[in-house]
Amino acid sequence: MNDPAVRILAVVERIPRGKVTTYGAVAARAGLPRRARLVGRVLSDLPAGSTVPWHRVVAAGGRIAFPQGAMARQEQIERLGREGVVASTGRVNLRLHGWQSPPEDLDRWLWEIGDEN
DNA sequence: CAAATGACGGGGT
DNA sequence: AACCCCGCCATTT
Numbered sequence: 746m747n748d749p750a751v752r753i754l755a756v757v758e759r760i761p762r763g764k765v766t767t768y769g770a771v772a773a774r775a776g777l778p779r780r781a782r783l784v785g786r787v788l789s790d791l792p793a794g795s796t797v798p799w800h801r802v803v804a805a806g807g808r809i810a811f812p813q814g815a816m817a818r819q820e821q822i823e824r825l826g827r828e829g830v831v832a833s834t835g836r837v838n839l840r841l842h843g844w845q846s847p848p849e850d851l852d853r854w855l856w857e858i859g860d861e862n
Numbered sequence: 863c864a865a866a867t868g869a870c871g872g873g874g875t
Numbered sequence: 876a877a878c879c880c881c882g883c884c885a886t887t888t
Contacts, residue, residue, distance in 0.1 A: 768870055782884060785869035802869080810869045817869075 749777055750787045756846070757788070760801040763828045764844035765837055767805050774846050785810065800824040801844070807837040 752775040760766055766774075768781040777783060788799045800821040804810040809832060811818035818835075825832040830842050 772870090779871090779883060780885090781870040782868065783870095786885075787869095789869055799869085804869080805871050815869095821869095 749775070749780070749783060750790075752776060753784050753787045754797055757797055757799065757802060759846070760798055760844050762798075763830060763842060765801045765803050765807070765825070765830060765839070765842050766844040766846070767803055767807075767839075768810070769805060770846075771802055803832075803837055807839045807843075809835050809837075 753771060756771050756774045768784040771784045772778065772780040775784075784802065788797075788802060791797055791799060809818055809821055811821065813835075822832045822835075825837065830837055
């Protein structure tokens with residue numbers, strides 16, 4: 746599907762439990778560089794019962810995007826804590842939980858590496 | 863059409 | 876850490 750929203754959600758759904766990534770990274774991974782804000786907008790439109798792991802997406806540097814006092818902020822911190830990701834300080838350690846998305850096409854990836862050697 | 867508004871990003875103070 | 880500013884982009888005023 747060429748729909749940007751669909752591609753964005755496809756990326757978010759692949760973030761494994763206990764891992765997190767940033768809005769900008771999701772956008773880039775979805776083939777939409779410089780569209781971090783679009784990622785936020787798409788996630789904000791998720792229906793109530795959605796199973797999409799939106800809580801695994803944080804702002805640059807591991808910051809929780811929601812402001813102090815926002816219900817969603819506590820919700821996100823709670824969900825992350827439930828999967829072993831400490832976010833109680835309003836920020837997660839990307840060095841520990843940052844998700845390194847694997848190349849979508851492993852064969853082509855291997856080819857490119859081989860091309861450099 | 864100009865200005866304001868965001869689940870953003872990066873830099874500077 | 877807490878702000879402020881500006882760049883960026885899609886939507887809404």
